[in-house]
Amino acid sequence: MGIQVQQLIYSILTLLITGAAGFFLRRLLVGRLRQTVLDDWLVETLGVMVILLLLALGIVVVISIWSISNLQQLWHSFAGNLAIEKLANYMGDVWTVILSAFILVLGIGVGRTVSKIIIRNLAENRIDINMRTLIGRMLSFVVLGIAIFWILALWHLSIETPLAILGTITVAFTFAIQDILKDLVAGFYILIERPFHIGDEISIEGGAAGILTGRVEDVQLRATKVRLVSGEEVTIPNTRIFSTTVINNTFYGERRVTLTITLPQEQYDREQTPARILSILREIDEIIPKPEPVATISGYTREAVTLTVRFWIVHGQSGVIADVLHALRNAFAEAELTVQESAGAI
Template sequence: MFGSENITLLVLIALCAVAIGLTLRHFLVRRLRRTILDKWLVQLLGAIVFVLPLIAAVSSLPLLLRSSLVNSIIIVVLTSLPFSLPEIKRFAWEAFLTLFAIILGVGVGRTMMRVIIHALNNNRIDINLRILIGRIFFIIVMIIDAFWVFTIWGLAIDFPVTIIGALTVTFTIAFQDILKDLVAGFYILMERPFHIGDSITIGNAAYAPLHTGVVENIELRATKLRITSGEQVTVPNALVFGGIVINNSFYNERRATISITLPIAEFVKEEMFTRINKTLEECDMVADKPEPTVVVSSYTGQQVILMVRFWMKSEKFASISEVMYTLRTALPAADLSFVESAGEFS
């Protein structure tokens, strides 16, 4: 009985020392984090404070074991408990393993989360996406840790697996549209087909109308655009992911087409082509290479329509307007309109 009492006393002292050490370390680390001390130094001081109660417990153990009063108290306590000594030992060991598993799981999960966030920082991935990926790995580690705890206590994992599976199916069915947007947003943030500040056009055969605007924000659920009328449009990422996206800002140069309508009496082919090309050469915003082209689009009894195609050094619509103004000055009798693939803008 004396040997069993010694083991019980040892376990109780160890548990008390660990509890006191963890408590002191928690308060000390939380207080020192607000100071200018380096985090490694803070963790070192926390480890020292944690070890001190263990050293004190080990030092006092021989004195307590030699005390007849302590032995008497232990005997009285053990005889009054409704559990046997082996059951108490097994419970204490399982509780210790559970505490160790939780601390180890939280530590490994947090460390993995920080490592992943730091590693993804080198790839210039959005901070929100880095935090999301880190938290996903943290949750995975904690789920594995939970199954470890179930194993320690001898619980069958069939029941929690069934519950988790049922909740997963229910959650997926109830929030399938939101999940589609989240998965699409994750892909957009990873692939980066466009960036904040880009001018894009989003189109989908199943959804109308087309949306053209400047990207203001890219979130996990939706992409926000500021259209030319000044309004903000929130487009679900599932539509962006499943649709056609035209990035108007991807290239610095952009081809433009202007339709010129002239009275048939004013049209002299060679002279008109030369005048138009000379006017375009005087525009600083028109690129020299590739050279502008002028073609006859159609003839009617009263007028002729020309298509002028050229490359802009800037994708801004204001620059196209300046070119149209310059052509209008050179051709006062002509009607001009700017032509895009999506339509015609006068």
């Protein structure tokens, strides 16, 4: 009897030591993992796993302390008094319950971690926070769904009926919101391909409203919000953007301006007039030297000659056009000046 008491004391000390070591290692692990991208739920789950692993190690040590014969005697003694032999028949189910709970908790932690990583990485692509959150949560649900199907497989449950019901609901739901789904698919395309970003200035065919030009304010899954140059905000379904031509006015930093100058015949000289126009343009610092400005004849009548002038400016400096018109007006007082291509006038 004295030996059993000694073994019991050793067993209790072993469990206390392994438990304390488990809590200590959990504290170190959790402290390190909290500095990473892992979600707190997953971090705490891993911390609990460390404690359980060390307790399992302690149980193995306790079993080694007690001989097999002594364990059998204790088992039969308790079984005779408490009738716990029936519990052995359900140990497999108990283990399945524990494993299912572990998979569920781990699935939640991994799903939340995936969502956190996706939201952080998509921020570098200038995607709206609501969009990033939605995509992150969708992937989190996917991970959780995988964990649930794994649990069903552990319990040897048939997944044909749940899948059939889910498939029927999906078909009916898809048919009911097919127009919205088209916009969602187009929205995913825009987010992945990124033909434009938030802050870019675009031009798009607006149907009866004509060409819509403005700055992109928000790119959502269903629609894109654009603030027009006239000040209004317009919401454009992503399907329209996906199926029509979109001009990104800010993709390149230079803009070409095209002017026409109509001069009386007597004021036109084939050599001097184009050279004089180009000289005036070169004196304006805001005009980009490369590509070089050009001035060519585009029309000839009995009374007048029309020249087409093209030059390049930096996007957003539309005030340069007014400076050019003013300089040409001073040089050619009787000329008719017309802006044919105004660099977008945005």
